[in-house]
Amino acid sequence: MVICFDVGNTDIVAGIFENDKIIKYMRFRYVKGLSEFEYLPFLQEKMNVNNVDISKITGCVLCCVAKNTADSLALAIETLFAVPPVIFKNDKTCCLDIKGKDPNEVGTDIVAACMAAKENHTMPCIVIDMGTATTVTAMDKNSAIIGVSIIPGVFTSMWALRDRTGLVVDETLSRPSKAIGTDTPESLASGIVLGSAFCIDGMIEAFEKEIGSKCSVVATGGASQFIIGSCKREITLNNNLLLEGLYCYYKNSIIK
Numbered sequence: 001m002v003i004c005f006d007v008g009n010t011d012i013v014a015g016i017f018e019n020d021k022i023i024k025y026m027r028f029r030y031v032k033g034l035s036e037f038e039y040l041p042f043l044q045e046k047m048n049v050n051n052v053d054i055s056k057i058t059g060c061v062l063c064c065v066a067k068n069t070a071d072s073l074a075l076a077i078e079t080l081f082a083v084p085p086v087i088f089k090n091d092k093t094c095c096l097d098i099k100g101k102d103p104n105e106v107g108t109d110i111v112a113a114c115m116a117a118k119e120n121h122t123m124p125c126i127v128i129d130m131g132t133a134t135t136v137t138a139m140d141k142n143s144a145i146i147g148v149s150i151i152p153g154v155f156t157s158m159w160a161l162r163d164r165t166g167l168v169v170d171e172t173l174s175r176p177s178k179a180i181g182t183d184t185p186e187s188l189a190s191g192i193v194l195g196s197a198f199c200i201d202g203m204i205e206a207f208e209k210e211i212g213s214k215c216s217v218v219a220t221g222g223a224s225q226f227i228i229g230s231c232k233r234e235i236t237l238n239n240n241l242l243l244e245g246l247y248c249y250y251k252n253s254i255i256k
Helices: 036-049 070-081 108-120 154-165 184-211 224-230 241-255
Strands: 002-007 011-018 021-029 059-064 125-130 133-139 145-152 216-220
Touching (some): 021 241, 036 070, 059 241, 108 125, 108 133, 108 145, 108 216, 125 224, 125 241, 133 184, 216 224
Antiparallel strands (some): 002 011, 011 021, 133 145
């Protein structure tokens, strides 16, 4: 079994693959700034809670966009699972052409999601990841990454609004029945949920205009399940997209 870790700025998402299929999905809050010896019991607890048999893990891949975390977390992972993790990088193992001024600027999480999109979706494709930030990534007809739009994330914006105004925000992100709110909770739901959905629709339209053709669209990330249903465009929702990309990278690295 292979375990894949995606470490973002808010959550850690992990998935276990067996026979090329994901058999377990985990999401837990990321704790910043821990040492190797502090991450070890943290990971051990999360594996225990999720009933993971550590002895059956034969491979691991780690994608980490959180600053100053990868080295200590990688050491903890190696100690816990007795296998060194493959570190995801924007290199030839991705088998993707990354265009732009500096390919290394593109987040490894974005590239991982695009690897999975290349395998499972028609090109050109727009890949949406709704995490701490909402990223909208364009892939051309040849599966090359041609550019990205970075938008403040749904939860990030919601928490900023709560903290700066003192308003009580419904963090369940319930879909409102109408756009015109008649009280504060309805108005917030309209702005957060419908506003985010309309933003996504608008970005897809703008991307397709610049690409010059209609695109398939796939979305992932913690907030996507609450927003995509309110979009007008047909969007495939895949919570495992990034993990599937990490697993693909792991297999490519083994072949090399």
